[in-house]
Amino acid sequence: MGALSVVWSILSTLLLIYFFIMWARxxxxxxxxxxxxxRPADSGSSWSKPSTRSPIRP
Structure with a gap:
């Protein structure tokens, strides 16, 4: 595998990630x-912290 193939592989991967980010936006x-x-929910911290809400009452 030549150096040009490695550069092309990295570049195409970065462009694919950029493409998906633009579609999400x-x-x-x-x-x-x-x-x-x-507004989007705060997904970054909501899964890592335990819930402080009280349980659902019947």
Whole structure:
């Protein structure tokens, strides 16, 4: 495998990641266009912290 193949592989992987990020941004902007009050949930910290809500009462 030559050096040019390695560079091309890294470049194509980075461009593919960029492509998917742009599609995700497009979809989120499209959702916000139709529902202006919607905001994405704080997904970064919500799964790592234990829930402080009380259990559901019957």
């Amino acid at each position: 497009f979809v989120l902007d499209l959702i916000r266009t139709f529902n202006r009050g919607w």
